[in-house]
Amino acid sequence: MSTTSRITATAVVAAVGMTALAGCGGSGGGSADAKTVTLVSHDSFHVSKSVLAAFEKESGYKVKMLKGGDAGKAVNQAILSKGNPQGDVFFGIDNTLLSRGLDEDLFSPYQAKGLQSVPAGLQLDKGEHRVTPLDYGDICVNYDRGYFDRHKIAPPKTFDDLIKPRYKGLLVTENSATSSPGLAFQLGTIAKYGEKGWPDYWKKLKANGVEVVDGWDQAYYDRFSGSAAGKGKGDKPLVVSYASSPPAEVLGKKPAPKEAPTGVATGTCFRQIEFGGLLKGAKNEKGGKALLDFLLSKEFQEDVPLQMFVNPARKDAEVPELFTKYGTTIDKPTTLAPETITKNREQWIKQWSSLVLK
Numbered sequence: 001m002s003t004t005s006r007i008t009a010t011a012v013v014a015a016v017g018m019t020a021l022a023g024c025g026g027s028g029g030g031s032a033d034a035k036t037v038t039l040v041s042h043d044s045f046h047v048s049k050s051v052l053a054a055f056e057k058e059s060g061y062k063v064k065m066l067k068g069g070d071a072g073k074a075v076n077q078a079i080l081s082k083g084n085p086q087g088d089v090f091f092g093i094d095n096t097l098l099s100r101g102l103d104e105d106l107f108s109p110y111q112a113k114g115l116q117s118v119p120a121g122l123q124l125d126k127g128e129h130r131v132t133p134l135d136y137g138d139i140c141v142n143y144d145r146g147y148f149d150r151h152k153i154a155p156p157k158t159f160d161d162l163i164k165p166r167y168k169g170l171l172v173t174e175n176s177a178t179s180s181p182g183l184a185f186q187l188g189t190i191a192k193y194g195e196k197g198w199p200d201y202w203k204k205l206k207a208n209g210v211e212v213v214d215g216w217d218q219a220y221y222d223r224f225s226g227s228a229a230g231k232g233k234g235d236k237p238l239v240v241s242y243a244s245s246p247p248a249e250v251l252g253k254k255p256a257p258k259e260a261p262t263g264v265a266t267g268t269c270f271r272q273i274e275f276g277g278l279l280k281g282a283k284n285e286k287g288g289k290a291l292l293d294f295l296l297s298k299e300f301q302e303d304v305p306l307q308m309f310v311n312p313a314r315k316d317a318e319v320p321e322l323f324t325k326y327g328t329t330i331d332k333p334t335t336l337a338p339e340t341i342t343k344n345r346e347q348w349i350k351q352w353s354s355l356v357l358k
Contacts (some may be wrong), residue, residue, distance in 0.1 A: 034286075035060060036061065036064055036287070037061045037291050038064040038088050039063060039064070039087055039091055039291060040067075040078060040279070042068065042071040042092040043067045044092075044216075045091055046308055048303050051300060051303045055291075055297075059290050061291070063291065064087070069215070070178060070180065071092050072178050072183070073178065074092060075092075078093075078106055079101070082105070082106055082281070085106075085281050085282060088282040088284045089276055089277065089282070090106065091134065092275075092276075093274070093277070094274045095275075095338060096180055096272065101131070102130060103342075106280060108279070108282070109128055109129050109130050110130075110289055110292060112132045112289075112293050114296040114297060117316050119315055125275075130277055131277040133273055134276050135312055135313055136271065136272060136273045137310035138269040139181050139241070139269060139271075139272050140242065140264050141162065141239070141241075141265040141268040142226065142238070142264055144261070145226070145260075145261055146226070148237065153166055156238065156265045164208075167208065167238065171210045171239070172210070172211040172212075172224060172236040173185055173210060173211070173239075175215070175357075176348075176349050178214050181216050184272050185240045186198075186349075187334075187336055187341065189202065191335060195344070202352065202355050203355060205356075211223065219240065224239035227249075243264050243266075243269060244310055244323065245264075246328065247306075247325075250322065251306070269333040274310070298317055301313065301314045302317045306322065
């Protein structure tokens with residue numbers, strides 16, 4: 001998602017010429033006055049200008065944006081500034097990192113309007129409402145169709161395929177310690193091979209030449225050969241991204257192709273859910289609550305697919321045809337219980353780092 005990542009939002013911005021949100025940038029310290037509400041997020045948060053303007057006109061608040069890099073970095077910054085938060089609302093903490101935010105007591109409880117339209121399976125903090133589910137997506141390996149057509153090689157479909165000799169040196173993934181998609185991919189391998197089997201899998205993946213970079217932007221735009229925004233300068237035809245990334249490669253193309261130039265290895269997916277929350281100590285708590293209501297409104301939720309290329313959390317939000325036609329629906333993504341992630345995440349990341357980065 002995240003995410004959602006998180007996703008192909010930079011490519012989308014380039015394609016549609018979207019300008020920066022009102023008041024982007026700046027330093028910490030929360031909202032400057034009662035008519036300004038500050039949203040802290042990862043770099044891939046985007047919203048249509050018209051949708052944001054409608055909220056600002058109706059609510060009377062001016063939205064200020066503070067973006068803090070990849071989701072993992074943004075969460076770390078929020079933890080470092082807890083008690084004196086940089087803003088009023090945080091967007092982009094996902095199920096792989098959620099327990100960190102909750103354990104650090106980052107959020108004040110608030111039940112956003114419209115929550116009844118969100119499936120129960122996405123409401124991981126349903127009892128306390130410290131965070132609100134806002135979107136979801138599936139982290140999967142994407143492939144460059146052109147590369148595999150030219151080389152007359154079938155693209156991989158599963159985790160098992162990625163360690164086969166024919167795919168040696170073709171995959172780039174993100175660092176589990178610094179990137180939420182990277183961590184989600186690692187968790188997918190743990191869900192697949194178990195707590196005892198995943199280290200051996202990663203040893204084989206490392207031996208097969210997997211490349212690791214810090215974050216999604218670098219992996220997708222700089223290293224992946226199938227990224228139109230990256231102009232094909234990368235030499236890796238396999239990248240850890242999202243099942244919903246292919247539609248972004250089609251956006252704005254005329255005539256519309258029969259299929260996206262990138263595909264999804266459907267047997268490599270892990271479900272990611274992104275949340276927003278009212279930051280504890282927010283200087284504009286009233287504005288923060290109004291902003292959370294907006295993020296869960298149908299107007300924003302129906303804007304999500306073509307701005308951030310993830311699925312809206314609301315089940316009654318309509319998804320555009322481009323998203324459904326060129327995206328890939330993952331019926332059975334791998335998952336792990338939040339309590340399992342909470343118990344083991346830091347240990348797993350350290351173990352992964354020792355295995356793969358050294």
